[in-house]
Amino acid sequence: MVDLIGNMVESIEEETGRIPDAISVVIAGAVDARRGIIRSSPNLFGGTEIEFSKMLEERLGKIVYIENDATATAISEKIFGNGKSQDNFLYITMSTGIGGGVFINNRIYRGSLGMAGEFGHMVIDPLGPVCGCGRRGCFEIMAGGKGTLRIAEAMNTYAKSPYLKKIPPEKLEARHVFDGAEAGDKECIRVIDKVVENMTRGVANLVNIFDPEAIMIGGGLSNSKELVVDGIAERLQEELKTMKRNVEIFRTNQITVELSPLAVVLYEKEMPSFNYERIIREMRQKIAEKTK
Template sequence: MYILGYDVGGTKISAVIGDEKGKILKKVYRRTTKEYGKSGITSELIEMGEELIKTSGIKEIYKIGIIFAGPVDAENGIIISSPNIIGLKNYNITKELENHFNVKVYLQNDASASTIAEKLYGSAKNLSNFVYITLSTGIGGGIFINNKLYKGAHGMAGELGHMVIMPNGPVCGCGRRGCLEAIAGGRGIARRVIENISAVKNSTIFSDMNPADIDAKKIFAAKKAGDMFAQLIVEETIYYLAVGIVNIINILDPEAIIIGGGISMEGDDLFRPLKLAVQEEMKSMKRPVKILKALKNGADLACIAITEYKEQMLQ
């Protein structure tokens, strides 16, 4: 039984064909156009889906999953608002695809969907209580409590990046000051370098770099190359992340924290010091909480996972 999945993000849209066991057969990409609007995004998704079905050599699809970078009403298949694509506010994106492909279509926020993928296909298979954190341009996440995705009273649980770590710190995109995302998300890490570069003279790499070209990946690379300024920024970032993670641990007492997103690709350069920092930050509240790396292809599997999870919940 083949499943068609879409990942609608701020910079790209991907579509995959996979099965319920999490095997991905084929994948295509398109660059996101901010001016799609309702008809434009719908036409793009239909075209990508038809292309995949044809080139994969399959006869039919069983269901469709869409993950979206923004707040959604998953129960009703509605995009509540769209930070990256104009004109999608309160849009029922599932209805048109259901009419075209004649199968059930499921919608979920991308961070929540990745959390579900970890439960079905990743290191959370045997866990009942865990938290997933995505470290990318921003910071998001999802929470499983007693084997169920925790949605909250308004379906917006898991906004982990918007806990305040530094009162009166930098302004976050949400409007508050000192959120974890504003300090330790990819954009926040780069901002801390750009704002301090003129005051710090011992950087051997960033002093001659165009500020617009500085990002989290380059900062971690500079740290590996021995740049003292980059090392300071990375160490600060890990401390802020540890503070946020320990806050989550103290509130929810999970079995594990699973970390994904682009910054997680730094591997041991992130995870080794982060685990030590979390242990140190827990002080007298220590407990055996694992810090685990997320699936490498979590976004692809998330499209598939939301369809399987939803049907399991309906049984």
């Protein structure tokens, strides 16, 4: 994988004639960004520890940044997105699993091993189904993509839903259940209702722990903005009504996700040749033009 990325960088340099000052890599997995170490990334490197930054720096002779994808998107929300004016916020990604990033007192919070923000393995139902981590009723088995498919199965939705019947069983993904609900399929709506209820329960726990000003929701399932983002915002009011919270809920923009490797470099302010303020100002202008 290190060789593959090294080759990619070299071929981009050849094609464009432009030589980058730094390389920033964002991956799904447990990353210790301060030490440049990948602790485990089951889909890319397996469970072994890798001194990723050191290896790629030796190969390319440039500074290399490595960061977990959800943490990187939280940083990108701070620099380019909805977090610009927030000191305390959470980024929650809802796709197959659930992950996240934490901003506290205007700084990213990585934890002692760089593994903070693993919201997906917070238990929200101790009697719930067994999660991949071995515990029962984790947030992501109750509410993420995995949770959605599991709930649909338990409700026998595949057999009953006219919308899902049109999709070959082997191609069925969680987003189809969301699409079905958006198209008005009553069986899919029942499933999504339950999923959003579970999502809100997890989000309410996080709000109680972190007391954030805002929550940004991203990941594939957040594409159903009305169902997911607006649905959680609505239920959260009810869930926390005795706690007097006033939390803004945003959906993370796709551009913010795409710019997350750049955001990681800009956040650290370690490149002597960079005019940080100018780069950030120009990028924000470009984003504003693109999202008009």
